Amino acid sequence: MTKASDRAYQHIRGAILDGSLVPGAQLREEQLAAACGVSRTPVRDALRRLEGEHYVRRNESQRTFVAEWSLDEIEEGFVLRSMLEGYAAARAALRISDSAIEQLCTHNRAIDAAAQADPPDVSAFLDHNRAFHAIVLEGASSERLADLLAGIVEQPVVTRTARQYDRGQIQQSRAEHDELIVAFRRRDPDWARAVMTSHIRRAFHAYHDAFHQRPGKR
Amino acid sequence: MTKASDRAYQHIRGAILDGSLVPGAQLREEQLAAACGVSRTPVRDALRRLEGEHYVRRNESQRTFVAEWSLDEIEEGFVLRSMLEGYAAARAALRISDSAIEQLCTHNRAIDAAAQADPPDVSAFLDHNRAFHAIVLEGASSERLADLLAGIVEQPVVTRTARQYDRGQIQQSRAEHDELIVAFRRRDPDWARAVMTSHIRRAFHAYHDAFHQRPGKR
DNA sequence: CGATGGTTATTTGTATACAATAATGTCCTG
């Protein structure tokens, strides 16, 4: 997108991700336009894009709201993500370049460092974790698959989960990444798929524990 | 969407599906606006929507073209569709209502009739086949899944394939649908998934035969 | 007191004018 419409997109998306726009809140084009310093036209573009990426929803009379997620919908997201990202890992096992595998190692070393920092550097973990998964997806070299996953992965609620990861959970992620790297080195698509599926599945349970079992604890 | 923007969407989408807008053709907003009898604003909305559904693509300088599909991309579409629609069938096996199963039977009887007509009524087959798959997806009761599949299923090239189905292929489809119905009656998600995966996979080979092996024959 | 109808206010949809950017063509120069 170009300048103004991109600015609106970043602004609104950022506000949703950092929680200043809460789920269920109504988004008025004129108000957003004022907040972003642009006119309604690029705001409308941004809202359509955010709707496609499931950050916002529109009701039957075309009014726009920050998306609210039920537990069922969130779990369904994790199931779909594990299926698609597992498939991505399988494809990547057969296609990823050695240099890309090296990059995976680099990011995973950074994740290890983030885990060992005191206190653990969760923000660094999030960044390198994101980069790690992006490289895997890139290695799958399927635009269509990347497109499907783009609409699933970035849920504010999921990001908030990972933000609460403790040292042990970060180390566990790192270990799973390491196993994936070995599967890649062996060019074993079935193994890669299984590791990735399990990795995502574990993330779901981390989310579930954090927000539905014993919220706030541990 | 509302009136004008919906009209533009239908018009452009229809022109792509019936081939009057060929893959690779550039779409100019002003020209489309004139053709649809609306202004550029709703045309822009329609193009964004069609971009999300992969009917059109935009190049790096924001110009829009009718999407072109490589063989690899088409096969990838079939793979993803078999995976997701297989999962939909598995979910549906555990959730679909008896009355929905009855509807599936009705549509499949209509497909049988279409196969036995002389000449086979391919158009009726396409309609009832579409309805059949829609009911399965409905039975899966996952909005998110429905959303992902929406962006994959309706490829002009795929529709063109099915339009060339002969009597035997229609009968084969009907038989696979019947087996799926039995799997639903037994509430067996694994069976349902396997049948659906196989069903889609066969469709891919029908496409491949029709357009890449011996075009026009059989 | 609740429901219903109509009036007002709010919000989104559309058209249009103008600005910005990319593509195209032309003319000069080596």
Place this chain on the structure above:
DNA sequence: CAGGACATTATTGTATACAAATAACCATCG
């Protein structure tokens, strides 16, 4: 004649005014 700078044209992006649709409000009636 090739290549490149510049002017011209084509195309998309943005702002704004107005129209249409929807929701909110209030009064009136049962």
